[in-house]
Amino acid sequence: MQVVRSDLVRPWLATAARLLLGGVLVVAGVLKFPDPAAAVRSVRAYQLLPEPLVAPVAFGLPAVEVVVGLALLAGVAVRAAAVAAAVLMVVFLVGIVSAWARGLQIDCGCFGGGGQVAAGETRYLSETLRDTGLLMVALALARWPHSRLALANRLETPTPMSTTP
Amino acid sequence: MSTSSKKEAARQRIAEKRAAEAAARAAEQRRRRTVVGGVVAAVVVVVAVVVAVVVQTSRTSTAADAARPGGTSAGGNGYTFSVGTGPVTVDVYEDFQCPNCKAFEDAAGATLEQLQQAGTVTIVYHGMAFLDSSQNDDYSTRALNAAAVVASDAGTAAYQQFHDLLYAHQPDERTGSGLTDDQLIAYAEQAGATGEDVATDIRDLVYGDWVEEATDQASKDGVTGTPTVLVDGTQLSDLSADGLRTAVEDAAA
Known part of the structure; x- marks a missing residue:
């Protein structure tokens, strides 16, 4: 009975994980487009990248977030998108934790904004916990990518030999 | 078989x-x-x-041939305005819409100007504009542009006076709709900028590109929040009048 139930439940959990992770990535990416100058300042505030790389990362990273997020929402290339999302989360975590460790006073700029924060109003702990949680979700989804309501399920040509994975 | x-x-x-x-x-x-x-x-x-x-x-x-205001700090990067001749340099990074900047100006602005008038400090104003919104009709940008127009037209003493007027009349960041261009023009005149182009330069955002570059320059300087105050290059953590006076005395000693 246990096995049957987990087979029924797990694809729906994967769907929930896809929607959560994809939704967060799309929103985070889209919010960085309206004010590109702020995106540049936000990336520069981490003081990790040489100046020539700051703008390309500030403009390119949101595009990657949106593409990966849309793939997760639609349910195509779910495993690859989940792995990409996990990599993104690791990159964000490295940035946030290093800023924290260096004592920088910045906002992570995760959902837009220019990285400015009033002294004493940094939220490193909550930012770290949030991204760690999302990293766990991404890794679980990469391990069990099969989900309900996925576009890929419809594109898949049904082969007579195949059994449901 | x-x-x-x-x-x-x-x-x-x-x-x-x-x-x-x-x-x-x-x-x-x-x-x-x-x-x-x-x-x-x-x-x-x-x-x-x-x-x-x-x-x-x-x-x-930004356009390479963008208009640049006159009166910027001698030997500076073209994005700052200096007042005074004192040996201790106090760099002030501010946004005219930033409430914490107003709090600093209310608490320590008068002390800073006294120290400048006494010949102890040179104040270097670094304007930033990152609090634009549709609600405040991009007030941060309009205010810094107007301040640059004032400095260009009437010098840095007028910039300082205009700066003080804008903080004294700062609109609320969340609910305010920014000062109107007409109000900015009136304060510019009050500060001594009476040239015939002042009103049009304020309305037309003549230094709009320069404002963007100035904001980017502050970020390149490592500023991630306002107000950021440096006393001879060292960031001031106690933004009270006493904190400022102590830091300046230490730097002068």
């Missing part, structure tokens, strides 16, 4: 062979689908990144 069982065995071998071939075909199909999918995904990501970088770069680039 009987004939029928031999036939049976042969049939089974053929069936097994066919099944193996079908499995191989399916595996090949899956592999091809994975490769094609991977290539498509990579192309989509690369195209999205290239388009985003190109579009956003063009949106953030």
